Amino acid sequence: MSTTAPAIHRGLAGVVVDTTEISTVIPETNSLTYRGYPVQDLAAHRSFEEVAYLLWYGELPDAAQLREFQARERALRPLGRTTSELLARLPETCHPMDVLRTAVSFFGAEDPTEDDGSPAAHRAKSLTLLAKLPTVVAADQRRRRGLAPVPPDPGLGYAENFFHMCFGSVPAPEVVRCFETSLVLYAEHSFNASTFTARVVTSTLSDLYSAVTAAIGALKGPLHGGANEAVMHMLEEIGDPQRAAEWLDGALAAKRRIMGFGHRVYKHGDSRVPVMQEALDRLVARAADPETTRLATLHTALRNAMAGRKGIHPNLDYPAGLAYHLMGFDTPVFTPVFVMSRITGWTAHITEQLAHNALIRPLASYAGPDQRAVPAMAG
Ligand SMILES: CC(=O)SCCNC(=O)CCNC(=O)[C@H](O)C(C)(C)COP(=O)(O)OP(=O)(O)OC[C@H]1O[C@@H](n2cnc3c(N)ncnc32)[C@H](O)[C@@H]1OP(=O)(O)O
Numbered sequence: 446m447s448t449t450a451p452a453i454h455r456g457l458a459g460v461v462v463d464t465t466e467i468s469t470v471i472p473e474t475n476s477l478t479y480r481g482y483p484v485q486d487l488a489a490h491r492s493f494e495e496v497a498y499l500l501w502y503g504e505l506p507d508a509a510q511l512r513e514f515q516a517r518e519r520a521l522r523p524l525g526r527t528t529s530e531l532l533a534r535l536p537e538t539c540h541p542m543d544v545l546r547t548a549v550s551f552f553g554a555e556d557p558t559e560d561d562g563s564p565a566a567h568r569a570k571s572l573t574l575l576a577k578l579p580t581v582v583a584a585d586q587r588r589r590r591g592l593a594p595v596p597p598d599p600g601l602g603y604a605e606n607f608f609h610m611c612f613g614s615v616p617a618p619e620v621v622r623c624f625e626t627s628l629v630l631y632a633e634h635s636f637n638a639s640t641f642t643a644r645v646v647t648s649t650l651s652d653l654y655s656a657v658t659a660a661i662g663a664l665k666g667p668l669h670g671g672a673n674e675a676v677m678h679m680l681e682e683i684g685d686p687q688r689a690a691e692w693l694d695g696a697l698a699a700k701r702r703i704m705g706f707g708h709r710v711y712k713h714g715d716s717r718v719p720v721m722q723e724a725l726d727r728l729v730a731r732a733a734d735p736e737t738t739r740l741a742t743l744h745t746a747l748r749n750a751m752a753g754r755k756g757i758h759p760n761l762d763y764p765a766g767l768a769y770h771l772m773g774f775d776t777p778v779f780t781p782v783f784v785m786s787r788i789t790g791w792t793a794h795i796t797e798q799l800a801h802n803a804l805i806r807p808l809a810s811y812a813g814p815d816q817r818a819v820p821a822m823a824g
């Protein structure tokens with residue numbers, strides 16, 4: 446009897462596993478829509494809070510709905526004493542993504558409604574995480590700088606409040622706007638690795654906190670969200686803009702992955718990069734000091750060299766990484782900022798998965814030894 450070898454889809458490349466109503470990535474036109482709206486238009490005209498509402502409820506909020514949503518988010522920002530004490534005990538040598546992962550796990554452990562999978566309970570938990578994650582990230586950055594936490598300010602919007610909690614002050618509106626642009630662009634991207642992770646966990650009917658904790662773990666890796674930090678380390682390693690092409694040749698010869706370049710779905714450029722690059726250009730023009738000019742020149746030189754050598758384009762992490770550095774954030778905070786935004790997309794997908802659930806369980810083609818007898822223990 447002859448058997449045909451099954452087709453293997455390593456990395457699930459090209460495999461369509463389900464439908465979604467949340468967003469669509471169209472690589473042929475380098476475009477991305479959230480609930481039908483082009484992400485570029487949302488970034489230009491809407492706040493991050495409005496985008497969060499859109500992803501969760503399917504429509505943009507009207508003025509009254511937005512006011513109510515913002516009031517609820519702002520009231521949930523402070524951390525409880527037990528959470529603050531727990532986070533203060535974590536070693537400063539651990540990565541801030543570990544702190545965030547631990548925080549979400551702890552929020553689940555202390556929530557008596559953890560296992561309530563109803564849409565209303567999911568919305569409440571999603572909003573709680575949206576509100577509290579920036580407080581965790583900001584307090585952790587300050588702790589590592591030897592500074593006391595700055596409590597959230599309910600009079601400030603989501604982006605402004607994050608700066609306030611990190612630095613004790615809010616920068617110029619153009620800088621806040623650039624940050625907000627990054628949050629809108631990072632919010633959602635269909636079945637990427639971390640979102641898919643969240644959906645796999647949810648498909649077993651596990652709880653939302655477990656799904657988000659797992660998604661944070663998936664995002665941390667440098668082939669996914671961890672690349673925005675890796676971009677900054679790479680720029681530091683290269684140092685001199687004149688060295689960019691030579692460094693790239695050496696790195697490619699050593700078969701290194703160039704961080705912030707390439708994408709599983711987009712092969713002709715990431716739909717979000719032009720908007721983020723413009724925001725970065727505005728930051729660079731505003732700063733206009735020699736150090737910023739050096740970094741921006743190096744950033745451009747490496748992008749051009751990569752286009753020339755490999756024809757591979759930057760992904761969103763490439764401009765976002767440098768933008769976060771210029772905004773004053775410590776490099777290990779870049780991926781946690783990605784989490785602060787992507788929590789919206791993850792939780793929208795968790796709710797959607799649960800509404801039409803099927804256990805996610807693919808098959809594998811066995812490639813190990815043939816069946817054999819277990820030998821008797823020697824001696
Ligand atoms: C927000 C995000 O998560 S966006 C992604 C962030 N990640 C990064 O920036 C990390 C760097 N990039 C990469 O490693 C890859 O481009 C990935 C993992 C993102 C996508 O890769 P895949 O879709 O799996 O493509 P794959 O790994 O098959 O690469 C195809 C070819 O392009 C090359 N390639 C792709 N990206 C890169 C890169 N960044 N540097 C060097 N070569 C690259 C591969 O070496 C491979 O070449 P080969 O066919 O000669 O072996």
Ligand SMILES: O=C([O-])CC(=O)C(=O)O
Binds near residue numbers: 669709
């Ligand atoms: O879609 C992907 O594979 C990765 C990505 O760009 C994202 O999650 O924003």
